Amino acid sequence: MGEIPRHVAVIMDGNGRWAQKRLLPRSAGHAAGMKRMIALSEYLFRRGVEVVTLYALSQENLSRSEEELSALFALFRQYFAGNVDRLQESGIRLGVIGDVTLLPEDIRTLIESGKERTKEGRRGTLVLAIAYGARQDIVRAANSALKAGKELTEESFSALLSTGAYPPPDLLVRTGGEKRLSNFLLFESAYAELYFSDKMFPAFTDEDMARALEDYASRDRRFGRVRAEKD
Numbered sequence: 001m002g003e004i005p006r007h008v009a010v011i012m013d014g015n016g017r018w019a020q021k022r023l024l025p026r027s028a029g030h031a032a033g034m035k036r037m038i039a040l041s042e043y044l045f046r047r048g049v050e051v052v053t054l055y056a057l058s059q060e061n062l063s064r065s066e067e068e069l070s071a072l073f074a075l076f077r078q079y080f081a082g083n084v085d086r087l088q089e090s091g092i093r094l095g096v097i098g099d100v101t102l103l104p105e106d107i108r109t110l111i112e113s114g115k116e117r118t119k120e121g122r123r124g125t126l127v128l129a130i131a132y133g134a135r136q137d138i139v140r141a142a143n144s145a146l147k148a149g150k151e152l153t154e155e156s157f158s159a160l161l162s163t164g165a166y167p168p169p170d171l172l173v174r175t176g177g178e179k180r181l182s183n184f185l186l187f188e189s190a191y192a193e194l195y196f197s198d199k200m201f202p203a204f205t206d207e208d209m210a211r212a213l214e215d216y217a218s219r220d221r222r223f224g225r226v227r228a229e230k231d
């Protein structure tokens with residue numbers, strides 16, 4: 001077994017198409033995606049990954065129809081109401097990145113209490129990206145440095161990002177067939193290994209993730225250097 005990435009980030013794309021192919025409403029795809037998300041994050045922690053960051057909702061997604069957004073918000077409510085106990089019991093600390101001021105008040109309250117209740121978790125960290133946008137996060141961080149009148153270094157800038165407390169992603173997986181980042185972790189992913197799957201997220205199994213981890217283990221991460229001689 002090869003090296004396990006410390007931080008895995010996942011762009012969970014394809015819920016809507018998964019549902020549409022089955023003649024179901026897009027909301028059914030999001031519900032199936034939510035179930036898969038819970039099981040998949042548990043799988044990653046079992047494999048020894050320390051930080052799992054999941055792109056659940058982009059800031060740009062907030063311009064989707066009211067119908068779709070209200071289905072998504074209902075699922076977030078359900079998620080926080082039903083899963084925080086489990087996270088707490090399994091020693092997983094919850095983090096949320098994104099502009100939560102764009103979310104309904106009650107969801108913000110659920111997020112705050114989820115973070116508070118799991119803050120002693122030491123086994124791993126589950127970071128949900130909700131109402132998240134990397135460009136927006138970068139501009140916010142830059143503005144806060146400007147206000148403080150500080151000159152930045154890579155390290156101090158990284159620390160100002162909403163992901164500042166986490167190591168950068170080692171492996172970034174996108175399901176759903178598209179090969180783009182869609183405004184996810186743009187600064188942090190500078191040297192992430194990228195893995196794309198054509199499977200829609202609700203159909204992306206633990207075995208599919210095992211293949212992504214296997215692929216990761218075979219990569220040669222050079223960080224701009226020359227490949228190390230193998231003896």
Ligand code: IPE
Binds near residue numbers: 016018061176
């Ligand atoms: C990803 O699935 C989940 C969210 C963006 C909320 P999509 O809803 O983008 O599904 P597709 O890409 O339309 O199939």
Ligand code: IPE
Binds near residue numbers: 013014061
């Ligand atoms: C990216 O998927 C956002 C999430 C998975 C939460 P999108 O479906 O919004 O991305 P685009 O629009 O295809 O780039």
Ligand code: MG
Binds near residue numbers: 014
């Ligand atoms: Mg999509």
